[in-house]
Amino acid sequence: MVLSEPKPEPRYVEGVEDRVVGGTVAQPHAWPWQISLQYLSGSSYYHxxxxxxxxxxxxxTAAHCVDRTRTWRxxxxxxxxYVSEGTEQVVGVSGVYIHPNWNSNSVAN
Structure with a gap:
């Protein structure tokens, strides 16, 4: 995935809990290489x-995350x-590359 330029602010689906089962909340900005991949639907972006x-x-990222043609950021x-903290950097995606041997019908990839 290749990044390009900034895009509009995201919106999120109400009531959806995104968490790792048995995980713990990370200290703010402890993992600076971690990103949120978001797609455009209508006029809003969704994680x-x-x-x-x-x-x-x-x-x-995982191939199954980008196997559809969408507008990504x-x-x-x-x-x-869910909260704008002022530390976010929003960057558009200018290209998506999926491994040629990836098969969406198999878990043996």
Missing amino acids: TCGGSLVRRGWVM VVLGDHNI
């Missing part, structure tokens, strides 16, 4: 997956995706 900033302008520097 769909996490990912990692692996180098400047490049993010790695990445949010970095965010601790709570």
Whole structure:
């Protein structure tokens, strides 16, 4: 996934709990490479997956997160995706690359 330029602010689905079962809340900004992958639907963006900033302008995420053609963006520097904290960096996605051997019908990838 290649990043491009900033996009509008996200909106989130009410009542959805996004958490790791048995996990703990991270200290704010303890994992600066963690990103929120968001897609555009109508006039709003929605969080769909996490990912990692692996180098400047490049993010790695799971193939099943980006196997549909959508308008994507990445949010970095965010601790709570439901609250604007002023530390967020919003960047558009200019390209998506999926491994050629990835198969959406198999778990053996």
